[in-house]
Amino acid sequence: SVVELGTEICDSIACARDHVVALRTKLGELAASSGLKIASMGTHPFSHWRDQLITEGERYQEILKDMQSLARANLIFGLHVHVGIPNRETAIHVMNQARYFMPHIYALSVNSPFWVGQNTGLKGYRLKVFERFPRTGIPDSFESLSEYEDYCKLLVKTACIDNAKKIWWDIRLHPFFDTLEVRVCDAQSRVDDTLAIAALIQAVIAKLHKLLHQNITFRIYRRRLLDENRWRAARYGIGGKLIDFGKEAEVDERSLLRELLEFVSTEVKELGSEKEMAHIERIIREGTGADRQLAAWEGTEDMKAVVDHIVGETYEGLILP
Template sequence: MEEPEFSLGIEEEYLLVDAESGELAQAPDALMQACKTELDDQVSPEFLRCQIEVGTPVCANIGDARTHLRHLRATIARQAAQFGLAPISVGCHPFGNWRDQHHTDKDRYHQLSRDMAGVARRMLICGMHVHVGLDDKAQRIDLMNQLSYFLPHLLALSASSPFWQGVDSGLASYRTTVFGDMPRTGLPPRLSSWDQFDRSVGLLIELGIVEDASKIWWDLRPSASFPTLETRICDACPRLDDTITLAALIQATVRMLWRLARGNTRWREYDTFLLGENRWRAVRYGISGGMIDFGAGRILPFPDLAEDWLALIAEDAEALGGQPATAHLREMATQPGSADRQRTVLSRAMAAGATRDQALCEVVRHLIDEFRHDLQAGDADLNENGNSCN
């Protein structure tokens, strides 16, 4: 069995905020043009005008992916600063109201708004998608069925959306519940073959329900545009290093599953009923509540799961050159996740005498700082443009 290249591509969605007030801001046409001039097709508008999407080119390894994504983030931050704006990478804005937002003037988005009605208007959410290259269609389906086991773990690590319209939802990933209002979302079904997937999508196309497979919005899917498996479950991550670690984990886990198949074995597949329970734990608690280990028959704390995961993929991370990135999983598993960090910022600000509105603005300042943290070294233009959410 010839080994695939396991190439990588990462897509991220950002929200644009006013650097002073922290409020959501629509992307000026001049900003989008400046970004397009510098980044070409690696940047595009998203459904809502306060959003912007970036995507790396096809990357041979995680080091290349980090270089490209760092450049994309730094460029967006630098260009946005010229307009008094700042990007944040987060599942939901801490206090933004979806009713005040407008969708981008493109035929695709007009159609989406018509089809999804009020559901589409609430899509004030941002995610992160990771593509791993697999040329063989049958292999994509086979590995998708097995990779689904790890989707809740990835969501738990990325969970960054505790607030919705200024209210603490009590969840770590409120974004997941908002996106779940859309059709054809959630955990992917277990499929027997590529032909079954193709027939099922083909039926929806024949009925005029969807134009193509890009309207299949599962947490994990065969990409409609590329020969890849596309992981879509993650909240957008405030920190670049966390995004890169998640991408490296996905890449190495796909290779691990391929390696098992090469040895005529496979990862055990569990019913989506059980996987859905872990998915809910990720939505509710992030990493703080642990996950069900179905083999052991008990709930394990995330640091223990992280060690088991790293042991499973050690050979694969080494083969792919991803060990430094995957090793960061230990820190992610033992430190507060983004949802808890945001709550801590809010509570500390209020304990210091801030009003709730002022404290929520401090949360936005925190998210601006986290976006910029891994970009500052060696980026003089970025360093010269400070942001203040007052």
């Protein structure tokens, strides 16, 4: 079974932590009452999508009717983070800038090395599954909010979509909330990893928002260039190299992440998320969720042992009787 959890609107990363812990704790209690346990990751190591039932909700049935086998096989789990920006014109320009950082953030979050019982050889296989859907991946840049809205209106007018919620980019301007929604990350097993990545996303958006108001912007790179880094992030996680397009050179992803932490250091202090951001250093040192899953597999070659490992991490930090 798949359960989607969502926090309330949070005014700080500490508030978000309280919500995540409370939600996971409650879900763990409900699962225990049925003799079950919960596990959070980007893909299940061995469960097959053919064996799963699809929710009877109208929206999910519409997607199934439209996407057919693509929807049936979409047994993946993501971490979505919303950051509020009341001015939607500003939000579009921040989104244009933030596109560049999606592969860097995804590399930190990879937690899906296995698919239907196979070691895929990728650290993040979830995005490869989701790419089968239309309107996914890193978006193109938009010159203005009106250009983006014209794009959405055209898709609705031509019956491609009924509303912009069916635009599933790695980062998108949410159609109903005044937020930028970062959707690229795999679901995390540990609470601390979840909050660290959320804090990094918040800090990056805050930094770009501040720079935009200072009339400082980054060069806008084409999607096909950013996709090169997106592929590298999925394949190697933080163990590989991404391209620094300004230098036209490969750079170790761990070095790039440390540069990113320095880039947002002022905003981290302003947002009060130093504790969460310090945990990113632990991920850089010890490895991502995918690295830890693979270590569990290499020690046993037993997929059930991998799931036991994921379950153990999922319960870290929860308050259970």
